[in-house]
Amino acid sequence: MNNKTVTAFAVLVVIVAGCGKTDVPGAPIAGSSAGGAPVSVTTVAAEQRDVDVQLEATGAVTALSSVDIKPLISSTITQVHFKEGQFIKAGQLLFTLDSRADETNVAKAQAQLQKDLASLADAQRQLARSKELLAQNFVSQTAVDTNQSLVDAQSAVVESDRAAIKAVQVGLSYTRIVAPNSGRAGTVNVFPGTLVQPGSPPLVTITQLDPIAVAFNLPQRNLPDALQSLRSGGGRVTAVLPEGRGTLTGKLAFVDNSVDANSGTVRVKAAFDNKNEVLWPGAFVGVRLVVQTLKNAIVVPQAAIVQGARGRVVFVVEPGNRAVARQVELVNASGTDAVVTGLRAGERVVLDGRQNLRTGSPVIERPAEGASGAGSGRPGASAAGSVASR
Missing domain, CATH: 2.40.50.100 (RNA polymerase II/Efflux pump adaptor protein, barrel-sandwich hybrid domain)
Incomplete structure (x- = not known):
């Protein structure tokens, strides 16, 4: 075997050795997974808690009732x-x-009523006398009938006077x-x-300022969620005041009966108690509508999720301080939090340093600056957005 043949064989060996290396996320690195230097990481514990799925929008404060007073x-x-x-x-x-003209009209109508009442009383006396004379055969039945007609006609005049008084009194009431x-x-x-x-x-x-409403638009795809929330008694709606002035909690109260063909959105309203008058008509506020609550969900920081060619994975520190890639499914995400499946509550998930890890890598945990669990969220905190699987 000459020198050229030996050289070519050596190059071939080097190429074959190089082809044995892999760069698939989560695959072990030669010489590092078993005996490499430990990787410094920070971890957070996967939390199990109820998570609210919310829809977010910008709303305008509007009065439930606003009346223009006109004469x-x-x-x-x-x-x-x-x-x-x-x-x-x-x-x-x-x-x-100014009610002087109407007061005069009322007085005039009442005087006319008194006059016609007097005429009615006289007609009734004549009718009674004619009936007595008829019983004694001094007058005919025709005379009695004539007096009866006079009484009936005068009674109608009196009723007309009373109606006229009510009419002018209505006009008088318009002066207050x-x-x-x-x-x-x-x-x-x-x-x-x-x-x-x-x-x-x-x-x-x-x-009207208390209660008050916030109107906002939702995309057409979220209409079934809004209707379901309304049928269940009105989903919880949170109004986020500008400049960090706090929040108010109300209920969904109205979903419009049509979708705007131009914008593809539907108009909805939520009602809020406003005793302290923190909501003012015409102002803009952020709105969060809870459409679903995920019970006993597993929550990790979104930053801990690695997107690979085969899907999403997180690195979990197992006993023995070695990192293992775990494939997860994203259910809901908002802000810094993500709801996933494929993990158990309490498992330690790598947050910082995950870019240097492969399955089996040894790790050394260092304290995280200001970390306090998944997303640093308190139990029962809300997560906005929409369910990823829908």
């Missing part, structure tokens, strides 16, 4: 009985209009404008002496 007659404002921004109770007197609902008064646009008419701009707007 029903043309008249002049004589008195305003409240102040701008005041809380108004239903039935409270708001404005008084009362609140149809409770709420907060807006800007007052009139003052004593202002002439108002039915077609004039609103005198004031009364807006």
Whole structure:
């Protein structure tokens, strides 16, 4: 065998040896899985807890009731009985209009009633006398019938007078404008002496602030979830106030009866108690609608999941401080948390240092800075998004 043949054989051996190496995630590295230097990692424990599946959107605060107050007659404002921004109770007197003409009409109608009542009484006396005379054969039946007709006609006149009084009293009632609902008064646009008419701009707007609603749009694909939540009594909805001012919890109260063909979304509303008036009509807030609760779910940080050619895996530290790749299925994800299957509660999942691991790699755990479990979430914390398997 000459020198060239020996050289070619050596090159072939090197190539074959190189082909034996693999770079598949999770496969052991030659010389490292059994006797390589330990890899420094941080771990978190897989948690088991209930996780809320939420839909997120941006909503606009809207009043459940907002009424524009307008006069029903043309008249002049004589008195305003409240102040701008005041809380108004239903039935409270708001404005008084000039009522002199209507009061005069009522008095005139009542006087006419008294006159016609007197005529009715006289006709009834004549009827009674004619009946007595008929019994004594001094008058004919025709005279009695005539007096009876007079009584009937006068009774109809009296009823007409009473109806006329009710009509003018209705007109008189329009001179006192009362609140149809409770709420907060807006800007007052009139003052004593202002002439108002039915077609004039609103005198004031009364807006109900407690309870209050938040309206938002959901994609068409989430309509079944919203309807199911509404049928079950209204799913829990959280309003996230801007600038970190806290949250409010309410219930889903309304799902529109059609999908917007232009946007492919459906309009929904949630109702909130608003005693402290932290929600104000026209403001924008973040909205989270709980559509499902995953019971006893296994939760790990999303950062611990490695996406490989064969799916998602996490590295679990087993007894003996060796890392093992475990294939998992993603059920739900939001923020830093992920709900997965394929793990058991309490298993130690590698968070930092996973990029240097293969199955069987020895590890040394180091303390994690500020780590306190999967996603650092408290038990029962919510996870937004949609179920990945749907």
